[in-house]
Amino acid sequence: MSENSTSRKMLSxxxxxxxxxxxxxxxxxxFSGSGSPVRGPLLILGxxxxxxxxxxxxxxxxxxxxxNFIFLFPLLFTFAVTVIIxxxxxxxxxxxxxxxxxxxxxxxxxxxxxxxxxxxxxxSILLTFLFVVFNIILVNLVGFSLALLCTSKxxxxxxxxxxxxxxxxxxxxxxxxxxxxAFNNVLVQITAKTMGxxxxxxxxxxxxxxxxxxxxxxxxAGYIMLIYVTGLTTVPKDVLEAxxxxxxxxxxxxxxIKIPMIASTITICTFLTLTSAFKQFDVNMALTNGxxxxxxxxxSYLTNGTQMLALxxxxxxxxxxxxxxxxxxxxxxxxxxxxxxIIQVRISNSKEVEM
Amino acid sequence: xxxxxxxxIILTVVGIIVAIYTLFPFYLxxxxxxxxxxxxxxxxxxxGGVSVSQLMANLSAVVNNSNFNFWYAFGTSxxxxxxxLVLLALFGGMAAWVICRxxxxxxxxxxxxxxxxxxxxxxxxxxxxxxxFRDVGQFVGLSLLQSIxxxxxxxxxxxxxxxxxxxxxxxxxxxYELEEAAAIDGCSPEGTFFRIIxxxxxxxxxxxxxxxxxWIWNDYLLPSLMLGQNGxxxxxxxxxxxxVGSYVKQWDxxxxxxxxxxxxxxxxxxxxxxxxxxxxxxxxxx
Numbered sequence: 001m002s003e004n005s006t007s008r009k010m011l012s013x014x015x016x017x018x019x020x021x022x023x024x025x026x027x028x029x030x031f032s033g034s035g036s037p038v039r040g041p042l043l044i045l046g047x048x049x050x051x052x053x054x055x056x057x058x059x060x061x062x063x064x065x066x067x068n069f070i071f072l073f074p075l076l077f078t079f080a081v082t083v084i085i086x087x088x089x090x091x092x093x094x095x096x097x098x099x100x101x102x103x104x105x106x107x108x109x110x111x112x113x114x115x116x117x118x119x120x121x122x123x124s125i126l127l128t129f130l131f132v133v134f135n136i137i138l139v140n141l142v143g144f145s146l147a148l149l150c151t152s153k154x155x156x157x158x159x160x161x162x163x164x165x166x167x168x169x170x171x172x173x174x175x176x177x178x179x180x181x182a183f184n185n186v187l188v189q190i191t192a193k194t195m196g197x198x199x200x201x202x203x204x205x206x207x208x209x210x211x212x213x214x215x216x217x218x219x220x221a222g223y224i225m226l227i228y229v230t231g232l233t234t235v236p237k238d239v240l241e242a243x244x245x246x247x248x249x250x251x252x253x254x255x256x257i258k259i260p261m262i263a264s265t266i267t268i269c270t271f272l273t274l275t276s277a278f279k280q281f282d283v284n285m286a287l288t289n290g291x292x293x294x295x296x297x298x299x300s301y302l303t304n305g306t307q308m309l310a311l312x313x314x315x316x317x318x319x320x321x322x323x324x325x326x327x328x329x330x331x332x333x334x335x336x337x338x339x340x341x342i343i344q345v346r347i348s349n350s351k352e353v354e355m
Numbered sequence: 356x357x358x359x360x361x362x363x364i365i366l367t368v369v370g371i372i373v374a375i376y377t378l379f380p381f382y383l384x385x386x387x388x389x390x391x392x393x394x395x396x397x398x399x400x401x402x403g404g405v406s407v408s409q410l411m412a413n414l415s416a417v418v419n420n421s422n423f424n425f426w427y428a429f430g431t432s433x434x435x436x437x438x439x440l441v442l443l444a445l446f447g448g449m450a451a452w453v454i455c456r457x458x459x460x461x462x463x464x465x466x467x468x469x470x471x472x473x474x475x476x477x478x479x480x481x482x483x484x485x486x487x488f489r490d491v492g493q494f495v496g497l498s499l500l501q502s503i504x505x506x507x508x509x510x511x512x513x514x515x516x517x518x519x520x521x522x523x524x525x526x527x528x529x530x531y532e533l534e535e536a537a538a539i540d541g542c543s544p545e546g547t548f549f550r551i552i553x554x555x556x557x558x559x560x561x562x563x564x565x566x567x568x569x570w571i572w573n574d575y576l577l578p579s580l581m582l583g584q585n586g587x588x589x590x591x592x593x594x595x596x597x598x599v600g601s602y603v604k605q606w607d608x609x610x611x612x613x614x615x616x617x618x619x620x621x622x623x624x625x626x627x628x629x630x631x632x633x634x635x636x637x638x639x640x641x
Contacts, residue, residue, distance in 0.1 A: 030495055040497035055545075067544045068457060071449035074442075075515045076465065081491075082512025083472055086483035093483060100486060149370050154363060156370070162628055163374045166381070168635070169620040171573030173592045174613050177599055178380045181606055186383065186399045218377065223635060230636045272639055279476055282575050286596070313478050314576075327482050334479040341474040 008058050015053030022046025093324060094331045100323040111328035119298040121329065123305075124312040128278060131213065131308060135277040138217045140269055143224030148254070150225065151232045161229070164222040172219075176286020179215045183287075205292035205305035212306060215283050220276065224269050231265030232258065264348070271344040275337060281310040290315065309333055381617070388413050388614050392607040413611040420608070422601055425615055428594035435503055435578075435590060436571045439510035443567055444560045446511060447518030452548055454519065455526040456534070466523065469516040477513070477576060484509070485580055501586050506578060513577075514567045521566075521638065525559040526552065565627075565634035572620065591616050 023046035029039040051073070054066055094111055096103035115121050150161045167175065184200045191197040201207035235258055243253050259266070284290065284306070292305025307315070313333060317326030386405070387395045391412075394404030418425045454462045485500070488509075492499035499505035529552065537547045575592040582588050584597055595616055599609050624631055 026495070035496070037496060040495050043495050043497070064544050068453045071453045071545075071548070072465070075446040075450040075511065075519065078446075078508055078512035079469070079472070079515045080512075081487070082484060082509045083475060083480060083516075084468075086480035086487055087475060089483040089487065090479055100482065146373065149366060149373075152366060154367055154370065156367070160370045160374055161632070162624075163378050165632060166621075166624070167377060169569065169573075169624050169631075170617055171575060171592050173575045173596050174616050175380075177595070177609060178384055178613055181387075181399075181610065182380055182383055185396065185606065189399070218380075222377065223639075226632055226636050227639050230640070268640060279478075285575075286599075310476075310478055317482050318580075323482055327479075330476075330479040330482070334476055337476055338474055 005058050008056060012053050012056035012058065015049050015056065017053075019046050019048070019050025019053055022049060090327055091331055094328040096324055098324040098327065100317070100321070103324070107324070111325050112332070115325060115329055115332070119300045120302055120304050120307075121312060123294065123297055123302055124307050124309050127209070127306070128280075128309040131209075131216075131280065132274055132277045134213050135216055135220070136270055136273050138213065139220050139224050139273045139277075140266070142217055142221040143269065144228050146221060146225040147228030147232055150229050161226070164225055166222070167219040168223045170219075172282020173286045175215065175219060176283045179211070179218075179283075180287055183211055202288055205294060208288050208292050208306045212280075212284060212287055215287060216277065216280065219283070220273065224273060227269055227272070228262070228265060231262035235261045267344070267347055271340070274340060278337065278340070279310055280308055281314070284308050284311045285314075384610050384614050384617065387606065388611045390607065392605065395606050395610070413607050414615075417608055417611045417615065420598070423594055423598045423608075423612060424589070425594070425612070428589045428591045429615075429619075431503065431588055432572060432591040435506050435510070436568060438503070438507045439514065439571050440564050440568055442507065442511050443514045443518050444564060447515060447522055447563065448553055448556055448560065449548065450515070451519045451522035451526055452552055455523050456531070466519070469519050472516045473520065481576065481580055488581070500581050501583065501588055503588065506581055506590075509577060509581065510567075510571055514571070517638075518563050518567065521563050522556065522559060525556065529555055561630055562634040562637050565631050566638040569620075569631075569635075 022042050026039045026043035026046055029036050029042075051070055055070055057063075057066060059066075093103065095106055095108060097105055097107050146160075146164055150157050150164075154160075180202065183202050188198070188200045191201075201211050239257060239261075240253065243257055248256065288306045290304050290307030290311045292303075292307075294302035294305045304312070304315075309329075310333070313326050313329045316329060317323050320326075383399065386402075387399060389405040389407070389410045390398075391404060391409050397403065417423055454466050488499040488505060492505070497505075499508070533551055534547050537551055538544075542550065573592060574590075575596065578590040579593045579596065582590070582593060584593070584600075589597065595612055598612055
């Protein structure tokens, strides 16, 4: 037993030293600028060997703490590097003249003031707001109606549910191109025959915006429907039977029993639609890429008639290469979403108290 | 509750009409991959010009297209998704267990940070993320941007919060007595986790894997920024976008590419329909 623990201690110490040496050597090569190709793999190897040595370290009282550290480390490390550090850097960069690689000076709030003087950006904000309002209403109405249909005693309900949900499986980019085909090649033939409309609805700003809403509702209503189905199945059967015995018709049952009883589901679905519609990017990019002319908005001619906020941020930074400005817009985007989330938490909490 | 027969018929008809509407774009894709470019433009809805040999011709044109490189993109997407899902389940389970079973100030802080971070939109971190990955990668001599490990690393970071959130909720419901009994029998803490807790997590790990899998497989923005539009490594959505960008209006090739991108998800959906739909709902309600 003691021999075993001595050899284990030696192995642990050897691994700890080897790991630390590997890490030190790799970092030394980094700082000295040697450019050796082994330094990257050596860094990873050193860290893994070090953690393994730590794991083998023979201690009874601290073993649990060591395991806690090793178990938390991978996720916390990736989380810090991909979310926390970029978030802090991002807020910092939005106050500088950052160009995606380096920054020269602080510019205070000038990124923030200049973005609110840009009519194209204001247009994107208003358009996103409009898009969110339309979708909260339409997605929830359609989703709820489909949920009622799917919880009724019809034949083929399972098929209906699966086919309404199917659009959710496909990524926005692929969907966007499929619908572009449907609008530009199929719908045009129909409208040309029936109404004499020769151009696609994607070519005019207003109808193109409507098209994005149609595609979004088509995709998202099936998902919201599923959540409403789950909510509706929690309504107790005896309550529904009691109301029927008392002579309530289907409409009264819906308004007086079903809807009040799934109020928390309605809150969830409203906020899910809100945040998801607010962040809409893929379909916007694939369907119109934000194009569309606006003759006169705040005294200027716009070419980004269907460009919503997320796409505006992307284009500002990636296409127009204004990284600091794009980052400032993104911080604004984040603040709006954070406020919405806080309101949601408040509402959900107050609902729970009532119940 | 009995329904009148006439109402039943009306509702069924409405249901079928909506189903036709939701499935119509899929019909368009499937139907038109059987046609050549001229027939697609002339008759996009009907059966004019449909032939199996044309489907084969379209498929081979897309698969052998050096710009699209279908199998390579498919493999890249599959490797990225599977690796990310395995690591997220493993690391997420480990972290959630430690957070749940150690009621210290630190575990609460870490948990709250994870929860709060779920409201952070990708747009606010994407630009600094790219520059950080580029700078750190150059400094330590690892290619983080145009590489599969780099993307998997990023997905572990972005998916971590939601994974820990859902798993923690589940672990709370596992009786602590199980772990105490294991400890009395001489089981080490890591043994307790891997032999007792982790197997018990199976149902909730299915949920988490479905949620993360749908997101990672379909994600466009992160891989397009990290890999670049014209880089060597491409995921399926990035490849489709690049392909469409270079072939404006070549609908025979574009729709065949779309079909190839859709098929894997549809097959998985048909096999695991119930789990996917339940998983999506659970993820939303929690």
